Amino acid sequence: MTQPHKDSASAASILVTGGCGFIGSNFVLDWLENVGTPVVNLDSLTYAGNPENLASVSGDPRYTFIYGDLNDSELLATIFRDHHPRAVVHFAAESHVDRSILGPDAFLRANIDGTFRLLQQARAFHQSLEGFDREHFRFLHVSTDEVYGTLTPTDPPFSETTAYAPNSPYAASKAASDMLVRAWHHTYGLPTLITNCSNNYGPLQFPEKLIPLTISNALAGKPLPVYGDGQQVRDWLYVRDHCSAIRAVLSLGRLGETYNIGGNNQRANLDVVNTLCALLDELKSGPKPYAEQIAFVKDRPGHDRRYAIDARKIQSELNWYPAETFETGLRSTVQWYLDNAPWIESVTSGAYQNWVQQNYAGRGKAARSEVSA
Numbered sequence: 001m002t003q004p005h006k007d008s009a010s011a012a013s014i015l016v017t018g019g020c021g022f023i024g025s026n027f028v029l030d031w032l033e034n035v036g037t038p039v040v041n042l043d044s045l046t047y048a049g050n051p052e053n054l055a056s057v058s059g060d061p062r063y064t065f066i067y068g069d070l071n072d073s074e075l076l077a078t079i080f081r082d083h084h085p086r087a088v089v090h091f092a093a094e095s096h097v098d099r100s101i102l103g104p105d106a107f108l109r110a111n112i113d114g115t116f117r118l119l120q121q122a123r124a125f126h127q128s129l130e131g132f133d134r135e136h137f138r139f140l141h142v143s144t145d146e147v148y149g150t151l152t153p154t155d156p157p158f159s160e161t162t163a164y165a166p167n168s169p170y171a172a173s174k175a176a177s178d179m180l181v182r183a184w185h186h187t188y189g190l191p192t193l194i195t196n197c198s199n200n201y202g203p204l205q206f207p208e209k210l211i212p213l214t215i216s217n218a219l220a221g222k223p224l225p226v227y228g229d230g231q232q233v234r235d236w237l238y239v240r241d242h243c244s245a246i247r248a249v250l251s252l253g254r255l256g257e258t259y260n261i262g263g264n265n266q267r268a269n270l271d272v273v274n275t276l277c278a279l280l281d282e283l284k285s286g287p288k289p290y291a292e293q294i295a296f297v298k299d300r301p302g303h304d305r306r307y308a309i310d311a312r313k314i315q316s317e318l319n320w321y322p323a324e325t326f327e328t329g330l331r332s333t334v335q336w337y338l339d340n341a342p343w344i345e346s347v348t349s350g351a352y353q354n355w356v357q358q359n360y361a362g363r364g365k366a367a368r369s370e371v372s373a
Ligand code: NAD
Pocket: 017, 018, 019, 020, 021, 022, 023, 024, 042, 043, 044, 045, 046, 047, 048, 049, 050, 068, 069, 070, 071, 090, 091, 092, 093, 094, 095, 096, 109, 110, 114, 142, 143, 144, 145, 174, 196, 197, 198, 199, 200, 201, 206
């Protein structure tokens, strides 16, 4: 049995997994700014994990970094025993759809096996708690709208009761992890919460995803690859708004519930790329308009046509609303990438170049039927 925690819940630490990735690092910064209690960050530093993202807090006594993998159960047990977290916020995952198509194994290992092992250790820890600590412990699983599959242009947005219909290996692995979390709540009484969020954008996003890739390629004078006809729709949310939503769910969410998170910003990919080009023309004009670099390439296999989130549950139950519009969020994101060129250089090293070669070399140009579809 672990010792009852001496601190009050407000001073106890939270365990964040995947805190060196895009959303995780924004969340750690956001948490230390807005809540201020200690954060323990477990991350295995895959290609997507960059400790430099948290350089500004590396000397902060409230921040502890632990290098390690979700699948190391012994390490997980030690972390729970030593840090006695009051909550787990689980971001760690393989997150890029194109990578899941080219190599699904890593997705099953991290997203399914990794979540299973974390749930097992969280469950053992929770069962060892008593009183206040047991009652207030939370396991928040960060998931995605992709578990719901794809929408036609006229379908209503995904709600919390939309049936799961994942289409990519990534989405399937996240759907499986959501189901494990659900089962650990119903069977073992683990106090879980699940969030399913739409596409995030903002500072510190690895430039393999559409928005940072477009900015980084535009500035480097490279083609801006648009898959298929570019009319696929995503529902964009500024990353710090996702962080505030997670804080709201963690403190007020009902146990065992799912909360969809989105900013009601549906945009076709081609419109997003054109908007980015226009912002870059304004903020750092090049020799010619950036839009001239747009290149339609072969579509992603099984490409989901449209995502859209119905966020009414989190709005009405938890009074959460995003602070940024797509226009303000995108402008500050472009400005962040312009101000942080060394960050882009540091993350687009050798391994990144190999990925670019693997993902884009075989695509060639989009077939005429894809572009005019
Ligand atoms: P990311 O790829 O930028 O970061 C993932 C982090 O997890 C990295 O730091 C990586 O090193 C770490 N990690 C991966 N496997 C690990 C393992 N086995 N053990 C320990 N650490 C491991 O991802 P992201 O975009 O920040 O997404 C974070 C979470 O949010 C994911 O669960 C993703 O499914 C979910 N999500 C992302 C978005 C989005 O638009 N990016 C939207 C909704 C939900």
